[in-house]
Amino acid sequence: MQCNRPTPTHQLFCPYIITNPIKLIQNSNPTFPGEEHSFQIQSLDLANFQPCLQEGEDAEEARNKTTVTALYKALTSNDVDVVHLLLAPYLEWWFHGPPTHQHLNRLLTGAPPYDPSFKFVPLSIVAFGSMVLVEGFDDCRSVSWVHAWTVTDGVITQVREYYNTSVTVTRLSSPEIRSQSSNCQSVWQSKLADNESVPGLILAL
Known part of the structure; x- marks a missing residue:
């Protein structure tokens, strides 16, 4: 069945390999062996980066959205300097999905085997x-992916990467009632994954 998807706003195709020193450190044991890992990616020293705000949006959200958009553009154009400005010296990376789909890790670090296609x-x-x-969504492989970036003061400090996973983002009412699911408001859900055949995860704001 062919589904209608929004027109792509960006495309990341060119191989991106950081030639400057990058340190990838495993942070903790996988929650599911071979599927979820936590790493830190160490990049060069960070300079201040102030992306433009988009009219009509909350100031913080517009700034953060623009920062992430700038990262994809920098990766597309192989602009290593801008990537270093946008990434914190230690970028925490979480992954959930088949180990063969750790494409973002390989893209940032040049770790083999990198698949330029x-x-x-x-x-x-x-x-x-x-x-x-x-x-x-990658049409050739029928693979859906979600990147959940955390931006602090215009700098990306964390990314959670999900492949073939149904992701739901909820907003919790208060710390005192976080265990009560009835008080969790769903604010976003991934649309490209086949929710009936893939695992589901919940991210809390």
Whole structure:
């Protein structure tokens, strides 16, 4: 069945390999062996980067959304300097999905085996406070992906990467009642994954 998807706003195709020193450090044991890992990616020293605000949006959300958009553009154009400005010295990376789909890790670090045919094509970019959610789909492999970026003061400090996973983002009413699911408001859900055949995860704001 062919589904209608939004027109891509960006395309990441060119191989991107950082030639400057990058340090990838495993942070903790996988929650599911071979599927979810936490790493830190160490880049060069960070300079201040102030992206333009978009009219009609909350100031913080517009700034964070613009920062993430600038990252995809920098990756597309192989602009290493801008990537270093946008990434914190230690970028925490979480991954959930088949180990063969750790494309973002390989893209940023040049770790083998890198597949230059894989294209990051963001189909939607939305922001909720410090979190920016980017969703895309690879038609050749029938693979859906979600990037959940955390932006602090214009700098990307964390990314959670999901492949073939139904992701739901909820807003909790208050710390005292976080365990009560009835008080969780769903604010976003991935649309490109086949929710009936893939695992589902919930992210809390």
